Amino acid sequence: MHYPWWYVPGLTAPMLIALIATLHVFVSMYAVGGGIFLATETTYAYKINNKLLLEYLRSQALFFILITVVFGAITGVGIWWTIGLTSPLATESLIHIFVFGWAMEYVFFVLEIISAFIFYYYWGRLDSKTHIKIGWIYAISAWMSLVLITGITAFQLDIGNWTPQKGMWIAFFNPQTFPQIIARTGASLMLAALYVFLHSSFRLSKDIALKKLIGTRVAKWGMVGAVLVTLGGLWWYLALPQSGKAALSGASALNILTLIIFTSSVVVFFMLYLGPYRNPDWVSPGFAIMFFLLGIAATGTGEFIRESTRKPYIIYNYVLGNNILVSEVPRLHSTGFLNGGSWTRAFMKAHYPQVFDKNGDIDNGKLLQLPDKDQAKVGEVIFQYHCNDCHSQVGFSAVSDLTRGWTEEMIKTVIIHLDAAHFFMPPWSGTTEEAMLLAKYLKSLSLPHPAGMRYSSARLPDSLDLSFEKRRN
Amino acid sequence: MNPQDLIGPSSVLGNPAPFWFITIFKVVGFTLHMIPMNIWYAGMLLVAVLGTFGKGNSRELAHRLSRSMPVIVAIGINLGIVPLLFTQVGYYQFYYPAGILIGWWWFSVIILLLFAYYGVYVYSMNIRRGRDSALAKCGAWVSSIAFLLIGFLFANNFSLMVNINNWIKIFNRTNAGGAALGIGLNLSDPSLLPRWLMMFGLAIMTTAVYISVDASFFHRKETTRTYEAWAGKFSFALFTIGLVWFALMGSWYIFGAINRYVIEQLHKTPIMYSVFIITALSPIIVWVALFFQREIVIKRTTLFAAAFQTVVLTLNAISRQWVQNTEIFQFKDLTKDAVNIQWSPLILFLVLFVVGLLIVGWMLLKVASAEKQLEKG
Numbered sequence: 130m131h132y133p134w135w136y137v138p139g140l141t142a143p144m145l146i147a148l149i150a151t152l153h154v155f156v157s158m159y160a161v162g163g164g165i166f167l168a169t170e171t172t173y174a175y176k177i178n179n180k181l182l183l184e185y186l187r188s189q190a191l192f193f194i195l196i197t198v199v200f201g202a203i204t205g206v207g208i209w210w211t212i213g214l215t216s217p218l219a220t221e222s223l224i225h226i227f228v229f230g231w232a233m234e235y236v237f238f239v240l241e242i243i244s245a246f247i248f249y250y251y252w253g254r255l256d257s258k259t260h261i262k263i264g265w266i267y268a269i270s271a272w273m274s275l276v277l278i279t280g281i282t283a284f285q286l287d288i289g290n291w292t293p294q295k296g297m298w299i300a301f302f303n304p305q306t307f308p309q310i311i312a313r314t315g316a317s318l319m320l321a322a323l324y325v326f327l328h329s330s331f332r333l334s335k336d337i338a339l340k341k342l343i344g345t346r347v348a349k350w351g352m353v354g355a356v357l358v359t360l361g362g363l364w365w366y367l368a369l370p371q372s373g374k375a376a377l378s379g380a381s382a383l384n385i386l387t388l389i390i391f392t393s394s395v396v397v398f399f400m401l402y403l404g405p406y407r408n409p410d411w412v413s414p415g416f417a418i419m420f421f422l423l424g425i426a427a428t429g430t431g432e433f434i435r436e437s438t439r440k441p442y443i444i445y446n447y448v449l450g451n452n453i454l455v456s457e458v459p460r461l462h463s464t465g466f467l468n469g470g471s472w473t474r475a476f477m478k479a480h481y482p483q484v485f486d487k488n489g490d491i492d493n494g495k496l497l498q499l500p501d502k503d504q505a506k507v508g509e510v511i512f513q514y515h516c517n518d519c520h521s522q523v524g525f526s527a528v529s530d531l532t533r534g535w536t537e538e539m540i541k542t543v544i545i546h547l548d549a550a551h552f553f554m555p556p557w558s559g560t561t562e563e564a565m566l567l568a569k570y571l572k573s574l575s576l577p578h579p580a581g582m583r584y585s586s587a588r589l590p591d592s593l594d595l596s597f598e599k600r601r602n
Numbered sequence: 603m604n605p606q607d608l609i610g611p612s613s614v615l616g617n618p619a620p621f622w623f624i625t626i627f628k629v630v631g632f633t634l635h636m637i638p639m640n641i642w643y644a645g646m647l648l649v650a651v652l653g654t655f656g657k658g659n660s661r662e663l664a665h666r667l668s669r670s671m672p673v674i675v676a677i678g679i680n681l682g683i684v685p686l687l688f689t690q691v692g693y694y695q696f697y698y699p700a701g702i703l704i705g706w707w708w709f710s711v712i713i714l715l716l717f718a719y720y721g722v723y724v725y726s727m728n729i730r731r732g733r734d735s736a737l738a739k740c741g742a743w744v745s746s747i748a749f750l751l752i753g754f755l756f757a758n759n760f761s762l763m764v765n766i767n768n769w770i771k772i773f774n775r776t777n778a779g780g781a782a783l784g785i786g787l788n789l790s791d792p793s794l795l796p797r798w799l800m801m802f803g804l805a806i807m808t809t810a811v812y813i814s815v816d817a818s819f820f821h822r823k824e825t826t827r828t829y830e831a832w833a834g835k836f837s838f839a840l841f842t843i844g845l846v847w848f849a850l851m852g853s854w855y856i857f858g859a860i861n862r863y864v865i866e867q868l869h870k871t872p873i874m875y876s877v878f879i880i881t882a883l884s885p886i887i888v889w890v891a892l893f894f895q896r897e898i899v900i901k902r903t904t905l906f907a908a909a910f911q912t913v914v915l916t917l918n919a920i921s922r923q924w925v926q927n928t929e930i931f932q933f934k935d936l937t938k939d940a941v942n943i944q945w946s947p948l949i950l951f952l953v954l955f956v957v958g959l960l961i962v963g964w965m966l967l968k969v970a971s972a973e974k975q976l977e978k979g
Binding site for chain 2: 130131132133134135136137138142145149195198199200202203204206207209210211213214217220221222224225226228229230231232233235236237238239240242243244246247250251254255259263266293296297298454456471472473474475476478479506509510512513514517
């Protein structure tokens with residue numbers, strides 16, 4: 130609409146955010162939990178003067194830097210890159226609301242990077258007190274980054290009392306912020322424990338006593354993390370807006386995934402207790418890899434669920450998934466979707482100048498006078514800007530599959546009543562004529578009803594009126 | 603069609619700070635980012651070339667540069683966040699469309715950066731462990747090529763951002779059903795190549811100064827007087843190459859590629875006209891400083907050269923910002939956008955910024971004192 134839409138065939142552009150963000154979360158959580166682990170364990174190692182433990186922690190710190198400072202930092206910037214490309218309006222809005230929140234996060238980020246490097250590269254060259262302090266500067270900065278970014282992403286899920294006239298703090302302290310901070314802190318501790326098990330299982334295969342010491346101590350952190358994930362997750366669920374809860378209960382896949390997350394947190398708690406905590410020598414490389422993959426899968430699933438509950442918004446009640454401001458929808462109903470966006474208008478002007486009236490606006494009536502082939506082509510433009518944020522033509526969440534066997538009339542009816550038919554979809558934001566063009570295009574993609582299904586051949590009695598309009602009234 | 607029609611509406615939220623505040627932070631952030639970015643941009647190519655073909659002191663230089671490169675890259679990426687943040691706050695109507703039109707290329711910056719950064723580590727860690735292997739050299743080459751490509755893609759996006767006439771050309775050439783395919787590049791823009799190459803010239807100069815700083819201040823017992831003398835000579839020669847390169851590319855940009863409208867505006871703005879001339883001449887002062895220490899690096903002279911190179915970079919950042927604003931303002935006066943100042947977050951940020959600087963200062967003092975101890979011991 131106001132920005133060009135980036136067409137990523139078969140996948141949809143926002144899926145690139147999912148890809149980068151998921152990879153980033155796996156590492157960024159370790160950056161927080163691992164920082165707390167390194168600070169506490171280094172403090173402990175100096176206190177009991179355990180040189181072997183210190184030596185191990187030094188190798189863990191290098192592993193930590195290579196993963197978090199390099200991969201974590203780049204994928205973090207990568208998220209920014211990608212959201213600007215795939216959701217420019219939402220990014221523009223978030224940046225205008227939270228620019229100083231991000232600037233504050235940046236300060237902590239700089240502290241993280243500098244302290245992490247000094248912590249590792251000056252190991253053994255700084256006195257123990259200073260070394261410990263630098264470890265804690267890292268840990269606190271990393272956790273503060275988590276707090277700040279969580280407030281922003283939580284805002285996307287529920288804006289609370291915020292309105293465009295109100296400032297950043299109202300936006301930041303939304304109903305989702307605290308539950309998510311607790312859950313994410315827990316997940317960071319849990320994931321960090323799994324990273325440490327993975328690293329120590331390979332590194333300390335021969336030093337059983339040290340492995341036991343680390344295993345027992347790290348397992349405690351992991352268990353605390355599992356408890357926080359469960360508590361934060363429950364609070365998160367209770368604080369969800371109605372649409373989020375409805376999305377969870379309405380989609381069977383999300384139902385199952387939510388159950389898996391909560392169950393796996395409890396299972397991980399007991400596995401940590403019975404395994405590394407009570408019997409640290411159980412943690413073989415195989416066990417650690419399995420445990421780590423379980424943690425990664427659980428974290429990825431958790432993020433997927435969190436994102437799913439936000440639909441149809443990118444910013445709840447403010448920016449819709451298809452990069453339209455909620456406040457713009459009524460205007461688009463009267464002026465038309467194509468007419469309302471800079472880039473859709475530009476495309477129409479270049480390719481179909483005959484549909485413009487004397488005032489330079491698109492005459493919706495003229496759209497229906499275009500030849501059939503062109504009507505479908507204009508329908509494609511509407512599809513790209515209205516639907517392609519979630520649906521591909523063929524591939525991920527494909528409209529060709531979702532409209533399988535539908536008639537053009539059925540498609541049109543669903544388009545016009547999009548949000549009524551599926552509350553997790555954005556409302557139709559165009560005119561009736563534009564809906565007809567979109568329906569024409571979608572019909573051209575729609576796959577036939579699967580053959581061989583007996584009921585499909587049964588005809589409904591003509592007297593039965595199932596039209597959507599009447600049922601709704 | 604009128605290219606101006608492609609500019610989206612201003613945000614209804616208004617700018618969270620006055621436009622001058624956004625611009626100043628953008629310029630300051632870009633200057634700070636340029637220092638490490640310049641060092642890796644030209645420095646990694648130097649590491650790759652000298653690490654592969656160099657002998658004696660030149661190979662020693664490649665090794666020394668590579669040892670500090672992981673930290674330089676990390677800090678540089680972080681410092682890059684500030685200008686990126688303020689570009690998105692103040693220039694979103696221009697920055698996002700340009701990025702989307704070259705979407706896949708712009709997205710590839712992240713992939714290239716991963717290769718570049720891990721390439722730096724591959725070389726650096728191998729050298730630290732005394733392994734000057736083929737794999738290490740390969741890492742350095744991959745890294746340097748990736749950095750050069752990233753520079754080219756940045757020049758593309760930031761030249762396209764202000765060249766709205768090219769938006770519609772690229773859009774018409776590369777769209778599917780009215781949606782951008784993200785495969786275009788701003789290749790037809792005459793300013794693209796000189797902009798890219800001009801920054802490389804600046805990078806060569808900054809790297810030359812850094813070599814001098816490294817030899818003067820970061821040397822320990824392993825650095826011999828022979829190396830210090832060689833480093834003085836080498837940094838002077840390298841800076842001279844960078845200066846000539848910068849002058850040639852700068853002339854190409856100013857006399858052959860820049861938007862004529864900018865030149866007209868420049869003539870109408872005496873202050874900026876003077877700033878432009880000072881910007882163009884400023885590297886000569888650094889060159890003279892390096893000339894005086896070409897026999898052997900001298901701490902004070904190096905310090906002066908480094909400080910003045912920072913001035914050179916600042917002047918470049920200011921001039922670039924003025925050009926960007928002039929090019930954009932012919933389509934839209936961004937200072938007229940609504941302002942909705944967020945006072946308390948702004949103040950808290952400034953307080954945290956100062957506290958952060960103090961903590962960084964404290965940490966660096968501790969590092970300096972540890973270094974001193976090491977030298978004594």
